[in-house]
Structure formats: structure tokens, C-alpha cells
Amino acid sequence: DAKTTQPPSMDCAEGRAANLPCNHSTISGNEYVYWYRQIHSQGPQYIIHGLKNNETNEMASLIITEDRKSSTLILPHATLRDTAVYYCIVRGEGSEKLVFGKGTKLTVNP
């Protein structure tokens, strides 16, 4: 599975959009981009995933660049409860495992 690079930390004001970047320049054609988040002392929570098209659900939007070498997770109106570590994961179609890196620690400030 391809490796991902994320900034170690980010801050966002409550009510504003949080845009979390992820680089995955070695991604291959059958690998999906997954986003999870982990609030302290809890299990990771699935947010969204995509292959090449942009995706949106009730939690977030995922924007994948045309060359698929990077993506951005957008939380449209961040709340204090969105403070967490966000993980960008690239997973091959036939792979059972999710490989979690260090992620981005997002802090939403009042």
C-alpha cells in the first residue's frame, strides 16, 4: 500500500471549514484513499473514502486531485467535537489491512 504524508498538526476556528491535506504521490490505480479520525481513547471512526472522483457524505467531503497524488478532507463547519487525529490511508483493492500513520492532530478552537 502506498505511503501517505500529512502535516502533524492543524488548527481551525469553530464554525469554519477545516481542510486537511494528504500527499500520496506513489498511489497506484487500484488503491483507494480512506480517511479515519480518532478521538482520544476511542477507536478510529470511518469518515469517507474514494478512488478518483470527489466524494461527499454527511460528515465530510473528499477532494482527490486529477493525478490522484494528493487529496483534501473538508469538514465544512468544524465543531469542538471534531478535535481529533485524522488519518489518511491508502489501501489496495485486495488488501485486508489499514495502515495508519501518525495522522494530523486537528484542534478546533472556540
Next chain:
Amino acid sequence: SQTIHQWPATLVQPVGSPLSLECTVEGTSNPNLYWYRQAAGRGLQLLFYSVGIGQISSEVPQNLSASRPQDRQFILSSKKLLLSDSGFYLCAWSVVRNQPQHFGDGTRLSIL
């Protein structure tokens, strides 16, 4: 809707003692089931996965074993715990292999 349960939430065990952690899933049939471990300051590591009753695949050799005695039950065991077995153990399920995995709230295991 589907739910996943893990217990206990925290556990303190002496070195050399046995271990049994249980995970059950409700609201789905024949899920894929997974055990991960998160050591302090490190990412999650897949330990075992199962695609059906009695079918276990191990990702890394270690002091632990897994069993799936029923469709929606996944058990992580050890006969003799080591200090290095300390960590946060997470169970997850998915509908099929290529679908998102959904995690339980984990068991925090401390070995003394």
C-alpha cells in the same frame, strides 16, 4: 444498524497470565473481522483477520492467537502475557474486504 462491542474497556494483567478479549458484532451476517493493536505513540498494526467461522489469518508472528467460534464473535487470546503485549486492542468489522472497516471502542491492556 450494525454495532460492535468490545470488553473489557480496560484490563490490568500480570506478566505470564492468560488473556481473553472478546468482540461481538450485531446487525450483520458473515462480517469480516479484524484485531488491531496500537502501542503507545505508534500507529495501528493489524494482528489477525477472519473472513468466516474458524478461518483466521495472522499478519504478524507474536504471543497472541485469535479464534472465531461463531459468525459474529472474535476472540483474542494469549496463554502467557509479556510486557510487550501492553497496548490498545481494537476490533473492527467490514461487510466485505473492500468496504470500510468499523472499529469498536477498544480495550486498553496494561501488563505489570
